[in-house]
Amino acid sequence: MSKILVAYFSASGVTGSVAKKLAQAIGADIYEIRPAVKYTSEDLNWNNSSSRSSVEMRDKTSRPELADKNADISGHDVIFLGFPIWWYVAPTIINTFLEAYDFSGKKIILFATSGGSGFGKAVDGLKPSAPGASIQEGKLFRSSVSENDLKKWAESFIR
Numbered sequence: 001m002s003k004i005l006v007a008y009f010s011a012s013g014v015t016g017s018v019a020k021k022l023a024q025a026i027g028a029d030i031y032e033i034r035p036a037v038k039y040t041s042e043d044l045n046w047n048n049s050s051s052r053s054s055v056e057m058r059d060k061t062s063r064p065e066l067a068d069k070n071a072d073i074s075g076h077d078v079i080f081l082g083f084p085i086w087w088y089v090a091p092t093i094i095n096t097f098l099e100a101y102d103f104s105g106k107k108i109i110l111f112a113t114s115g116g117s118g119f120g121k122a123v124d125g126l127k128p129s130a131p132g133a134s135i136q137e138g139k140l141f142r143s144s145v146s147e148n149d150l151k152k153w154a155e156s157f158i159r
Helices: 012-026 050-060 091-098 122-129 147-158
Strands: 004-008 031-034 076-085 106-114 135-141
Touching: 004 012, 012 031, 012 076, 012 106, 012 122, 012 147, 076 147, 091 122, 106 122, 122 135, 135 147
Parallel strands: 004 031, 004 076, 076 106, 106 135
Antiparallel strands: none
């Protein structure tokens, strides 16, 4: 079994596409973080202040329920954790995921997709959810990124 895991949450498929390319490029295991209730396009409408994503992101204590807790964290030393940037941070389901497992001693490298914003305060918002883990800001990617570029980027963290 690989000691590297690519775990990701993807609401629209963009982050999922990058995560699959990354896992393929570095020969890592892959795990999709899925919400118990899938997000609809209306849930993701950031122009609607009462949409599900808007409500969750305003409440930093929001913890959307996971569809499962079947990730094999114990067998992995390095975890590449991917998500779309929402409101300059990670979606709160990423906190739910981190709080569902013991990441003590693990190296977590973040990667994200975004329509235009940067990582913002994503690292600061996630650190309290994974005490004992080393969380590092990685890079923002577009869906068109090549496997070769992902491999070169990832290798700097896994040497």
